[in-house]
Each structure stands twice: as structure tokens, then as C-alpha cells.
Amino acid sequence: MSVELNHTIVGARDKQVSAEFFGTIFGLEVGEPAGPFVPVATANGVTLDFANVPEGAEIAPQHYAFLVSEEEFDAIFGRVQEAGLTYWADPARRREGEINRNDGGRGVYFLDPDGHYLEIITRPYGSGDPE
Known part of the structure; x- marks a missing residue:
């Protein structure tokens, strides 16, 4: 079996x-809530499971x-x-x-409401000429 990312929890x-x-x-x-999570699945089947952080806790921003x-x-x-x-x-x-x-594509970064750093790219890094 190959290793594949199935899901990750996103603190909110x-x-x-x-x-x-x-x-x-x-x-x-956006999927139906499942336990403490609200899932959003990507096209390759990876689910981002959004979960509330405890009241007063800081959110560690992720990329x-x-x-x-x-x-x-x-x-x-x-x-x-x-x-x-x-x-x-x-x-x-x-x-x-x-x-x-x-890499000959396009990319941009932006923040979600909790400060997580979101990035979209059209070419994988290292797949072409750098800017």
C-alpha cells in the first residue's frame, strides 16, 4: 500500500x-458535521476537517x-x-x-479567517523555470 494523506485537522x-x-x-x-469536525474534501480525496480550538486557545497558523x-x-x-x-x-x-x-505557472498566497496561510499554484515547485 502506498502512503497517502487522508485528512488533516484545521484549527478554527x-x-x-x-x-x-x-x-x-x-x-x-462543505460536508455535514461529523462529530467535532466540519469536513471539506479536495478532488484527490484529502479532507480538511475544521475543528474549533478550545476557548481562549491560540491558533498556530499552518500553511x-x-x-x-x-x-x-x-x-x-x-x-x-x-x-x-x-x-x-x-x-x-x-x-x-x-x-x-x-516554474512557469502561477501562484498566490492569502490568509483564511484564522490566519492559516493558503497557497494556490498551477505548477509543482521544481517542475519548471523559476521566476
Whole structure:
């Protein structure tokens, strides 16, 4: 059996709000709550299970990167812009309001409501010419 990522838990202040934000921006369906989680599944079957952190607890921001097609990039990036979200071309957040062209594709970073760093790319890193 090969090793595959099945799911990961995403800490949130309000799991429903965070799952709906993610589902809306990425154009994915938010699943029915399952125990303490609100799941959102990606096309390759990986589920992001949004869960509330304990009251008063800090959320440790995580980085979640998604490989998308050119068409999906256009749609997702359009929703990012429509929502008025700040976005960057780089993970250090120095190139605000730009996208990158790494490896001959396109990429952009933005934050979810809990400060998790979301990234969409159209080419895997190392697959082409760097910008």
C-alpha cells in the first residue's frame, strides 16, 4: 500500500465559518458535521476537517498549498479578489497584490479567517523555470 494523506485537522475559532470560507473560495462542497469536525474534501480525496480550538486557545497558523489547474486558478483567484482578501506573490508577504510565475505557472498566497496561510499554484515547485 502506498502512503497517502487522508485528512488533516484545521484549527478554527468557528469551524463552520472557516469551512464555509474555504469551500466558497475553493469552490468545494462543505460536508455535514461529523462529530467535532466540519469536513471539506479536495478532488484527490484529502479532507480538511475544521475543528474549533478550545476557548481562549491560540491558533498556530499552518500553511496549506493546493495544486490547481489554470482554470481553477482563475476561478479561485477571482473569488479571492472579489472577497477583497489581501494576497501576496511570496510567502514572506513582500509582494502584496501580485501573483508569482514560479516554474512557469502561477501562484498566490492569502490568509483564511484564522490566519492559516493558503497557497494556490498551477505548477509543482521544481517542475519548471523559476521566476
